[in-house]
Amino acid sequence: MINIALPKGRLGEKVYKLLARVGYGCDEYSEESRKLVFKDSRGEVSYFWVKPADVSVYVELGAADIGVVGKDILNEYNPDVYELLDLGLGKCSMCVAAKSDWKDDISVPLRVATKFSHTAEKYFSGQGRDIEIIKLNGSIELGPVLGISDVIVDIVETGTTLRENDLKVFTKINDISARLISNKSAYKFKGGEIKNIVAKLAEVIK
Amino acid sequence: MKFNLKEEDALNKITSLFERRGFRRFRSGCFEEYSLYRDNESFLVGKNVITFTDLTGRLMAIRPDVTLSLIRRTEIDGARTCKYFYNESVYRRATGGKDFREISQTGAEVVGRIDGLCEVELVSLMCETLGIISPDYILDISHVGYTEGLLSEFGDRREEVKDYLSRKDVHDFIKLAQNQGYGKELVNAFISAAELDGNAVEAIEKAKKTALNVKMKSALDELEVLVSRLSVAGLDGRININFSMANDADYYSGLVFNGYIDGVPHCVLTGGRYDNLLHKFGKEGGAIGFAVYLGEIERYFASEDVTVDCLIVYDDSSEDKALKLARDCLAKGKSVRLDRNADLTGCAATEIFDLTEGVKR
Numbered sequence: 001m002i003n004i005a006l007p008k009g010r011l012g013e014k015v016y017k018l019l020a021r022v023g024y025g026c027d028e029y030s031e032e033s034r035k036l037v038f039k040d041s042r043g044e045v046s047y048f049w050v051k052p053a054d055v056s057v058y059v060e061l062g063a064a065d066i067g068v069v070g071k072d073i074l075n076e077y078n079p080d081v082y083e084l085l086d087l088g089l090g091k092c093s094m095c096v097a098a099k100s101d102w103k104d105d106i107s108v109p110l111r112v113a114t115k116f117s118h119t120a121e122k123y124f125s126g127q128g129r130d131i132e133i134i135k136l137n138g139s140i141e142l143g144p145v146l147g148i149s150d151v152i153v154d155i156v157e158t159g160t161t162l163r164e165n166d167l168k169v170f171t172k173i174n175d176i177s178a179r180l181i182s183n184k185s186a187y188k189f190k191g192g193e194i195k196n197i198v199a200k201l202a203e204v205i206k
Numbered sequence: 207m208k209f210n211l212k213e214e215d216a217l218n219k220i221t222s223l224f225e226r227r228g229f230r231r232f233r234s235g236c237f238e239e240y241s242l243y244r245d246n247e248s249f250l251v252g253k254n255v256i257t258f259t260d261l262t263g264r265l266m267a268i269r270p271d272v273t274l275s276l277i278r279r280t281e282i283d284g285a286r287t288c289k290y291f292y293n294e295s296v297y298r299r300a301t302g303g304k305d306f307r308e309i310s311q312t313g314a315e316v317v318g319r320i321d322g323l324c325e326v327e328l329v330s331l332m333c334e335t336l337g338i339i340s341p342d343y344i345l346d347i348s349h350v351g352y353t354e355g356l357l358s359e360f361g362d363r364r365e366e367v368k369d370y371l372s373r374k375d376v377h378d379f380i381k382l383a384q385n386q387g388y389g390k391e392l393v394n395a396f397i398s399a400a401e402l403d404g405n406a407v408e409a410i411e412k413a414k415k416t417a418l419n420v421k422m423k424s425a426l427d428e429l430e431v432l433v434s435r436l437s438v439a440g441l442d443g444r445i446n447i448n449f450s451m452a453n454d455a456d457y458y459s460g461l462v463f464n465g466y467i468d469g470v471p472h473c474v475l476t477g478g479r480y481d482n483l484l485h486k487f488g489k490e491g492g493a494i495g496f497a498v499y500l501g502e503i504e505r506y507f508a509s510e511d512v513t514v515d516c517l518i519v520y521d522d523s524s525e526d527k528a529l530k531l532a533r534d535c536l537a538k539g540k541s542v543r544l545d546r547n548a549d550l551t552g553c554a555a556t557e558i559f560d561l562t563e564g565v566k567r
Contacts (some may be wrong), residue, residue, distance in 0.1 A: 062471025080472070082450070086377035187444065188344045189468045191403060 005064035007052035008139040022200035065186035073178045084179040092157040095172040113143030207469035213507040224291035232290040234275045240267040248454045252298040270298035284490035313497030320492035342468035346448040355421030372452035399449040406433045409447035457483040515540035517555035519548045524561035
């Protein structure tokens, strides 16, 4: 039995449908159901829905053998897992954005509002730029608008939210998409089944 | 999941394993100068060290690891083989934990003159150690010569490629390969190294097909000899080749090992050939060793129940009677626990004498 952690929400549902297409569907599954755990009748797979940012925790601690998680989360938390496949779903990018008329003043530390503090620290230390992190949990765009930060580091999908708040992207840090990850120990003991799932998924997303 | 044995029993069995092979016990104090760990930070499992200033103002550390103390303190001579084992507490962050903890570390080190036999003996000991904890184990083996040989082909991109290799991340490597215009041979060598993870004999055959240079080929030759000797001992079925281990080539110079147990989500045994560390200390010869961190897997061991022959349950009115009965049982060579409660958690008794009602149950 392979335990699979899926991120709650649209991405997780898309991934489930991909898995169902390659033979890992469950009768118990329905989009309306609020059940957190469901299994297939043959006992090959068991799925559970978790908060997207927690998928890597479940996989690293072995509660799930494999899981699907955004590259943004992997970059931020650097979990000790194998990263086996780029599913090409949930594509977006990690960006530095600011008010469209913003000019950098390198004589003072840059104030960066973000949920992704490690990502921001790593990026700016690579640039040799002193920063002050302002850790926010949502509505990051408000940082520059209300003047508590100079820039934000956040995920940008279409850029609509940025435009509507008079912000624009200054730098793209990296591309993000959903990745299939595996617990290292599970990969030793259930390697055959895991490699099977990876190969079948790789075939359908080609 | 729970193992079938207690932590203490596992430890005793592992200790006796080392003693039966003529390994000498190494003991050391708990404190070392902090510089020992600062200078060899990437040799440590965890980077955080507890430090304090001693009475003469030196910055000291409470040891987070035993191997460094052993290498520093023992006389090592390139012409002779010394075999040590230890079982000591170390102080560091546990894997995945946030706070400092006391963790028991048990391991063996062979230093000085190392030949092929020493390596086979030590790998067998790793397998036996893992086998004591659980029969469902796998020992991953890699060779720094192979991974370094591969990474040397990537010039200034080696750190990035090393990161992809340690995560088995082929998709991001392919993007890099397309950007950099790497040749087919190089791309295939990486993909083969990243995807290899399985039975040693087959894996070595596969790896041979994509080996790019002398360094990679001679590492495979070494692995092949080792695996064939291990299969004579019947151990090949539990041995995997896996080149996705992030080991620091500043310390490790040959074989490297990670041990896994089914049901435990992280690696429980680490080890390798670390001649380079020895040379950093200005010592001659070679070194190979491994450690298991039983303290990190303590939750998987069977609980440490107290087992006695007789449990005597008493109340205010039967205290004297209970004392007499206990003396009688002890005189017969039985073990006894006196308690006011019959339903003790964590205590199993063969016989229960309930003196609150005067009935033997």
